[in-house]
Amino acid sequence: MHPALSRKHIALAGRLGSGPALGPGYFVSCVAGAADAEWITEMTTPTSHKDRVLLLSFTVAVLLMPIWLKAIGAGYPDLLQKFAIYGIFAIGFNILFGLTGYLSFGHAAFLGVGSYTAVWTFKLLSMNALPAIFFGVLAGGLFALVIGFVSLRRSGIYFSILTLAFAQMSYNLAYSVLTPITNGETGLQLARNDPRVLDRLFIEAGPGIPHTTLFGLPMVGYSGFYFCAVILIVCFYIALRITRSPFGMMLKAVKSNQNRLKYAGVNTRPYALTAFVISGSFAGLAGALLAVTDPLAGAERMQWTASGEVVLMTILGGVGTMLGPVLGAAIIKYLENIFSSFNAQTLHAFFGFLPDAIEKPVVAVVGLFVGDGWQLTLGVLFMVLVIFLPGGVMEGVRRLSAWGSRLRAGGQPRKPADKHAVEHSA
């Protein structure tokens, strides 16, 4: 879309809503109007100085993860790969949920499709990571196009239910009729006698199952992590550009008030669908990367709990923020790694300093939340977060820094406009 056109539309949409005739919507429209103005200033500088700093520090932080995450015991490649891959998944989810406000509960389906496609590419074409990623993204995007075309006919809760229904449908099909493609409960695996047409052109089939590579570079350990990390940084950059672009502004406008956009003569569905497809491609990419680092695909990746997890990652970090989703993904995967490694023995060692009478019940209660009970922690975290901090970690950081600067300014009363802005961004 032409940038000037979008600016006009959004300004128009802002003006339309600013009349008092809209009653209860008036307050909302004022806030949205203020936000509109902010977007327009952002738009005049597509990649501002601030964004360049953000991108640079993100790049440095991600690439140095093996070093600085050692401090919290997360500096090993398998976990770091997960951070990067689920970071990509959450960034993609945030493009849909954070920008347009459409809450999809079926994103795991795209992740699963990406994984299956990648493993099939390994089986049929080549063990090289690039074709697998290409086809994974393509499959995720195409699948999202089909599902989005239908689901986006409704908004709000209908949309959430439709996406959830489609994801459950894919999950059920993967377990039943599609078993020839998905290999059912066992999961899709590589086999020794796979054709691998492209590889056969260059090399003879060796004994055993070959490993995934990037032109000879093995996709396990640190090289695997750096491959994922580079893709994560590229995805972050793409998401940043999308957010700052006129298209991204349209998506935010869809979130603030779709009706006003419609009054202004904008058909919002193509925008939402594009966001959905982009988001689905990111999920497909994440799924493909999961297969690259570990060439196995199972239907449980498509289950509703997996869809819920990415929602949680995004809101834990901060919906609609740039860094939030990546942060949320890393936190969840880190906690999962720690919590599920605990067992009764480690707990007894941990609480050993307590007297016996207290220790037993404490271990029993804490034991519910760790090990197999990690999902319970996830659920509690989910609730606590939505109830107390809907803006996620980024919101917490913002509140802390606002509090800090108020302290420095000598305890001035908080401006009321401040609170509104917070509510809007939440």
Place this chain on the structure above:
Amino acid sequence: MDAVVLQLLNGLDKGGAYALIALGLTLIFGTLGVVNFAHGALFMLGAFCAVTMQKLLTLSARVKDTSVTFFDSYTDVPYLKMWFGDVGLKIIDYAVPLSILLAIPVMLLLGIVMERSLIRHFYRRPHADQILVTFGLAIVLQEIIKAVFGANPIPTPAPDIVAGSANVGAWLGLGANVVYPWWRLVYFGFSALVIAAVFAFLQLTTFGMVVRAGMRDRETVGLLGINIERRFTIVFGIAVVVAGVAGAMYTPILPPDYHMGMDFLVLSFVVVVVGGMGSLPGAVAAGFLLGILQSFASMNEVKSLLPGIDQIVIYLVAVLVLLLLPRGLFGRKGVMEE
């Protein structure tokens, strides 16, 4: 013809469960405007009320078996049998129907506590937040059940008297091969009864009238000096009870496990969407309709024609309905259309 009647019957019990859950979802949505993603988990909790009842009734004492004389042998004898003899055994046999007596107070209390402590704070929050918090609650509930009862399905048999099959074919003059498990017929009758009771409650009592008025225009009812919030809390409790008893009675058909709720939740939401958001008759009609459709799709003849159709037929219908009749079959104008 026989096969058609049989599938029709097969759909009724599943349809009954869908209808009961969808009815509760619609009640909650219509009164409080809250989307309750934890409703499937409540259905599951109801099912575990039946399991608990069974466990309670079969609490046993370890008694020395006197018929074995070579060595010391012990058997578990339920207290009920020791105290009441055959009557006690009869009571154990009726664990599932009796569990309703447990499920009603437990679920009512749970519903009211849940509404007052959690849902109340989400009236004015966006639907996305409501979905997320109830989704989190669903995970918590099902993980607690998993921690307490384990991950495996727990068989809870129906009373012996209805263990066999009813010769429905003979009643309808269709031939002897149309037989149908008694308990499923009981479940269908039970769900019809509960649905009728809910409708009667809403239509025939003063309380129900006020609730219906509140669903139409909550503000005006509030201005008339009626504490509509308290009534809505009770309606929430009733919806939770309906889900709970639906789950408790369903246990002989499907041995309950901790994740049964989510399967039913997704399908029940589809039922609500097909019936039309906010329409109680729509929820009931669509529940039975989809239950029956699903059982027809699982006929071998249909499956050989369209493989996999039994897994996806409900979703396909939902998609078709949403594309052709966006408001659902019975949807009212102006509900969830912003």
